[in-house]
Amino acid sequence: MKVLDLQCGQHHVFEGWFGSEDDFQSQRTRGLVSCPMCGDAQVTKKLSAPRLNLSTVRGEREAHGTAPSPAVESASAPMPTTPPALPTPQDVASIEPAQLQAAFLTMVRHMVRNTQDVGHKFPEEARKMHYGEAEQRNIRGHATPEETEALIEEGIAVMPLPLPDVFKEPWQ
Known part of the structure; x- marks a missing residue:
């Protein structure tokens, strides 16, 4: 497998x-490779470092008695009791674009996994839940700017989040 x-x-x-370089070139030529952010099919390969299997190296270190102490590798550290502080505007401005993109994709994946798509019935479903006529659940869907403004004026908490159509398709 080539990454x-x-x-x-x-x-x-x-x-x-991809299974091989030829597999990548074949899929790209047929228009099967597209950007997960915007759907653009004009995809190029960037220079990349080889991926190393560090689990083999870790196993060799353990066999020779040079493994890190258990405290370093422990995943059972207690969870913090308070949520982390929000970053300052200066912190956000210094984040690399690739890190912002990764954070955005993580957030979108979480939202899509944990919401029900009600499509163009979004304003109607949001109102039903707000007024106790339907079960409370996490929903997403479509609303015009006017519908969104009306929901907000009624005190219904909504958040416009425009997403490209590519996010509505299955993800690998």
């Missing part, structure tokens, strides 16, 4: 997994 660093014409960077 390639790819970039679309809009400069979004993402990863693709």
Whole structure:
């Protein structure tokens, strides 16, 4: 399996997994490779470092008695009791574009996984839940700017989040 660093014409960077270089070129030529952020099919391969299997190296270190102490590798550390502080505007401004893109994709994946798509019935479903006529659940869907404004004026908490159509398709 080859893991390639790819970039679309809009400069979004993402990863693709292919059986071989020929497999990547074949899929790209047929228009089967597209950016997960914007759907752009103008995809190029970026230079990338080889991926190393560090679990083999860790196993060799343990066999020779040079493994890190258990405290370093422990995943059972207690969870913090308070949520982490929000970043300052200066912190956000210094984040690399690839990190912002990764955070955005993580957030969108979480939202899509944990909401029900009600499509164009969004304003109607949001009102039913708000007024106790329907079960409370996490929903997403479509609303015009006017519908969104009316929901907000009624005291219904909604958040416009425009997403490209590519996010509505199955993800690898």
